[in-house]
Amino acid sequence: MPVSILRETTPLLEEDCFMVFVREKSNFDFPLHVHAEYELNFIEDAKGAQRIVGDSIEEIEDIELSLIANADLEHGWFIHNCTSPKIKEITIQFHADLLNSQILSKNQFISIKKLFEKAKYGVTFSKSTIKDIKSLLLDLPKEREGFYAVIKLFEILYKLSKSIDYRALSSRSFHNNLQDYDSRRINKIIQLLMENYRRDISLKEVGNLIGMTEVSVSRFLKQRTGRTFIDTLNDIRLGHASRMLVDTTHSIAEIALANGFNNLSNFNRIFLKKRGGTPSEFRNKFRDHKFYL
Template sequence: MSNIIKEITPLTQNDCFTIFSRVKKEFNFPLHYHEEFELNLILNAKGAKRIVGDHIDVIDDMELVLVGPNLHHAWFTHQCQSEEITEVTIQWHKDLFDDKFLRRNQLSFIRKMFERSLKGILFTRETIQVVSPRILALNQMQGFDGVMELLSILHDLSTSRNIRTLSDISFNNDQNFNYSSRRLEKAFEYMNNNYSKDVSLRDIAKLVNMSEVSFSRFIKKRIGTTFIDSLNEIRLGHASRMLIDTTHSIAEISYNCGFNNISNFNRIFKKKKNCTPREFRENFAGTRVFV
């Protein structure tokens, strides 16, 4: 499991979702997982290999997969010989749709689909043929219309026939998709709003009325990472977005995201993402839209 990396996505707390579309000749992103839901549409990639959880399969010329939070996954070129692989990836926060909202009668199918996605879901060819034009068109939509269309697509997917669960086991330790802690929510809100500044453990501990030692133990127990790792993940998320969305230099992005020097930024970025900031920017030379 040590070769599975945690992806820090460019989504910020102010975004509903992001959609990323590109045409490429190979799959080169390593086995990874992330906190967000991901819907992946892949066309013209017959012979590529897919890994979701403990499930491995060789794919056909089109596929649509929904991956839940913290479930490791990846696609590999394998025997695919296509020169024009089309990949459209939609990612959204695991708390975009509140649990109380999903428990309404009209949303029950989506809630059940999300629960099944913790093991990965593969949709049928018939479903892909119906939904793929809408997913491709979503790339051109902005604001409220985009959010409503995403919700509509998810509803249609949740009511489609012959949904197949991929992995035999789930790798998600957070079944409710939230921290269930006002202190953690307050801490993460502060870190998200102040990531570009010097944020210390003392600041956060004081904010939530805990000692530094107590908060360190608290955050480690609740989410499995240390305070500094959590802060760095937030900073890397914003840095990833700037690498994709702006022409700022890597040094500028490093300082704008709260890293004290560029060498430290490069080291942490490569450790977390398995590539340098420059390689990341080159790899994501496609169309990415944030809504």
């Protein structure tokens, strides 16, 4: 019996801009799922619950806010180590074209455009950012006038987009998507790594591609992406390996070899460091939260 990801059909109508769901509950009972709509999810008093977004698996704190802007990015929240009897949740779902490309290209909306681009991989926000907009989130469901409710949603998205304290969750290579770094040379490097991650790639090869010395390439990557060359390459390899762990029955050794890790113990060590668990634990967690066809 195959294991699958649930493709949810939400109640959001084409005629509506967005919908807000306010819940109090003691459990999370929805499997891993995807849906066409963008989703902003606020959770309070659920410390110890587990968030899965793509290949990111983390325990959440007592206050949580994440944005998903990808119709194919699996996500879900699960009770895990949470013991709270009353979990508060506000879920906002809106159409991907609520702010179309023409609007997002305007100067006043550039920060929201960048937020949506990063949210293709899911993003989560810091406690301080959440506290800054919490009152807006709580007020939104109370707004009875549809026009002003949309304006409030835009205000929430704008304030979130101006925050410096949000981070991407899923690996880019887990969905085989490239991020635009607003740098031609960085994008050329990432393209090279994405297409050749299964083999050995040297800094010299990368340097020849963009006309830089090995030392300059390493410094350039670190400055522009915040990651070293090895971290960047390993992140791409781990994203593809994670996808194989989820979607195939290949052995861990086979998956390691297929994704450029020639040493199984090295693969296990890097996976544990980056994912907080072993490849086997990662595979089992995903399977636990899928459903059976």
